[in-house]
Amino acid sequence: MSRVFEFLEVAKSYFLENWYSSKTLYGALFVYGVYKVVYHTFFDQLRDVPGDWISKFTAYKFRSATFSGETTRYLQGLHKKYGPVVRIGPNKVSDAKTSDFKKVMASYRFSKSASYDGFALVDPSIFSTREENFNRERRRQIGPAFSQAGLDSVENLLESICIDSSIKKLDQITDDGNGSGYINYFKHFQNVTADVIGELAFGNSFNATENGGHEITDWVNETMKVSELFSSFPILRKFRYVLPGFTTKDSNLRQFCIESIKKRRDLIKSGKFDQNRIDILQMVLSAENSKTKQPLNSNELVAEMVTMLIAGIDTTSISMSWLVAFIMLYPKVHKKVVDEIRTNFPRKEDRITYKEAKEKLPYFIATVYEVLRIRGSVGFALSRQVPKSGVHLSGYDIPQGTDVLMFIAGAHEDTQVWENPKAFIPERFLGPNAESLKKDIVAFSSGIRVCPGKNLAWMEISMTVGNILKDFDISFPPDSKLGPKVLDPERNNEPKLPADITFGTRPPEFPERDCNIIITKHIF
Numbered sequence: 001m002s003r004v005f006e007f008l009e010v011a012k013s014y015f016l017e018n019w020y021s022s023k024t025l026y027g028a029l030f031v032y033g034v035y036k037v038v039y040h041t042f043f044d045q046l047r048d049v050p051g052d053w054i055s056k057f058t059a060y061k062f063r064s065a066t067f068s069g070e071t072t073r074y075l076q077g078l079h080k081k082y083g084p085v086v087r088i089g090p091n092k093v094s095d096a097k098t099s100d101f102k103k104v105m106a107s108y109r110f111s112k113s114a115s116y117d118g119f120a121l122v123d124p125s126i127f128s129t130r131e132e133n134f135n136r137e138r139r140r141q142i143g144p145a146f147s148q149a150g151l152d153s154v155e156n157l158l159e160s161i162c163i164d165s166s167i168k169k170l171d172q173i174t175d176d177g178n179g180s181g182y183i184n185y186f187k188h189f190q191n192v193t194a195d196v197i198g199e200l201a202f203g204n205s206f207n208a209t210e211n212g213g214h215e216i217t218d219w220v221n222e223t224m225k226v227s228e229l230f231s232s233f234p235i236l237r238k239f240r241y242v243l244p245g246f247t248t249k250d251s252n253l254r255q256f257c258i259e260s261i262k263k264r265r266d267l268i269k270s271g272k273f274d275q276n277r278i279d280i281l282q283m284v285l286s287a288e289n290s291k292t293k294q295p296l297n298s299n300e301l302v303a304e305m306v307t308m309l310i311a312g313i314d315t316t317s318i319s320m321s322w323l324v325a326f327i328m329l330y331p332k333v334h335k336k337v338v339d340e341i342r343t344n345f346p347r348k349e350d351r352i353t354y355k356e357a358k359e360k361l362p363y364f365i366a367t368v369y370e371v372l373r374i375r376g377s378v379g380f381a382l383s384r385q386v387p388k389s390g391v392h393l394s395g396y397d398i399p400q401g402t403d404v405l406m407f408i409a410g411a412h413e414d415t416q417v418w419e420n421p422k423a424f425i426p427e428r429f430l431g432p433n434a435e436s437l438k439k440d441i442v443a444f445s446s447g448i449r450v451c452p453g454k455n456l457a458w459m460e461i462s463m464t465v466g467n468i469l470k471d472f473d474i475s476f477p478p479d480s481k482l483g484p485k486v487l488d489p490e491r492n493n494e495p496k497l498p499a500d501i502t503f504g505t506r507p508p509e510f511p512e513r514d515c516n517i518i519i520t521k522h523i524f
């Protein structure tokens with residue numbers, strides 16, 4: 001044994017003394033370079049997939065776009081240049097074809113990629129797991145909270161947040177300002193959706209709408225920043241248990257989850273819990289781990305609760321924000337939406353529920369669809385691993401093990417599906433093809449891992465925005481840098497939109513600058 005160590009020592013000192021002066025290193029690098037060029041030219045199975053030359057060797061450009069919030073623009077640019085399937089790394093392609101999207105998402109054969117590991121610094125959850133059985137189990141356990149029966153059981157709660165608290169807050173602001181006042185709609189919507197998730201996944205509203213915010217949104221943002229860092233630089237995951245702030249183990253967020261679980265358990269024990277209420281918290285508390293046959297332990301519970309915060313708050317509030325942004329920038333659409341709402345709901349005391357919006361407000365619903373298409377709230381591409389059999393996507397054979405990134409914003413510009421995809425045209429969802437086009441919206445993904453919160457999100461969006469447009473006139477402040485007449489040459493001289501940034505979701509980049517509006521009480 002000691003001989004082996006002796007040999008290693010000698011080899012080590014030889015290397016340390018000679019590596020810089022020796023030609024060996026340069027020789028080795030040269031041979032490696034030649035090997036790489038020959039390999040990528042003749043043998044690489046992705047060699048025919050178009051893309052920037054450098055992407056054969058490194059995903060650096062994609063990673064740096066991800067890190068700087070430019071993923072959506074970077075991928076859009078590549079697809080414009082190279083077509084529906086583009087290489088973005090030695091082992092990665094991005095795909096912007098709707099039919100490919102549906103094919104890949106249809107089954108568990110394409111599992112989520114390793115980039116989902118460590119999501120939100122919690123244990124695997126319904127969202128981050130890459131295992132079919134785990135995901136199936138969680139979807140079965142939590143699913144009832146998102147079913148029609150589940151949503152019906154919390155409908156009153158949802159109305160009290162998305163209609164009553166929201167309108168009450170805005171009434172206060174306009175009352176203080178003699179009939180009109182300023183709001184930041186981005187912040188307001190974030191508060192409303194946080195309160196919804198507070199009720200459903202934590203058992204109590206966070207009262208963010210009433211109080212103008214709740215620290216939970218800051219905790220979530222902090223957690224997500226570190227989580228994004230891990231996704232861009234996976235090596236950092238190895239340090240997560242030794243560096244402060246790199247785990248939720250002792251965080252405020254975790255503590256908050258544990259306290260909420262305790263409160264719900266106490267409520268159940270005291271017999272005061274409404275047994276008819278089927279909400280997310282109740283579903284995770286009554287779930288059991290199929291291996292241990294035990295209820296979920298605290299790490300598993302925290303993982304699901306934190307996941308719901310992240311999956312449910314910003315996605316929905318950002319969609320509401322883009323909806324308001326587009327409506328305000330397109331006066332004809334604005335007028336049509338408001339006329340439709342106020343004709344069907346002519347009194348202050350009328351309340352627009354989701355059911356009524358679907359029945360009576362086709363133009364408003366079409367506008368929501370068009371906003372989900374043209375500016376969905378999820379900006380990143382959903383990464384999946386190609387299985388053993390490989391896959392044929394838009395004319396390219398993609399081999400096993402490749403990460404295919406299914407690009408939502410790209411699919412929403414697929415010219416085989418969407419006529420004039422860059423233009424904002426709600427009417428496309430009222431024409432003869434409307435029903436089939438609705439099925440081509442992949443904002444909530446599609447297939448086996450489609451967003452379970454889709455119907456909940458639709459309820460929140462229609463109730464919150466619909467009722468605001470009924471009760472208030474909205475307009476740009478005089479000093480606004482945006483407006484229907486401020487045109488953007490890069491959008492074919494359509495109105496300039498608030499700048500956007502992608503870190504998973506795709507919110508306005510400067511909401512404190514671009515999302516301030518004046519609201520004025522409508523006189524009924």
Ligand code: HEM
Pocket residue numbers: 126127128135139197307308311312313315316319376377378382383442443444445448449450451452453454456457
């Ligand atoms: C407009 C609002 C929303 C949008 C655009 C949206 C979009 C998406 C997308 C694109 C996915 C697929 C992600 C992937 O495969 O990587 C997803 C998954 C998911 N969403 Fe949503 N979502 C929204 C609202 C919600 C809400 C309100 C909740 C719950 C409170 C929720 C819970 C989830 C969960 C748990 C998953 C993971 C499902 C799985 O992997 O099996 N989402 N969502």
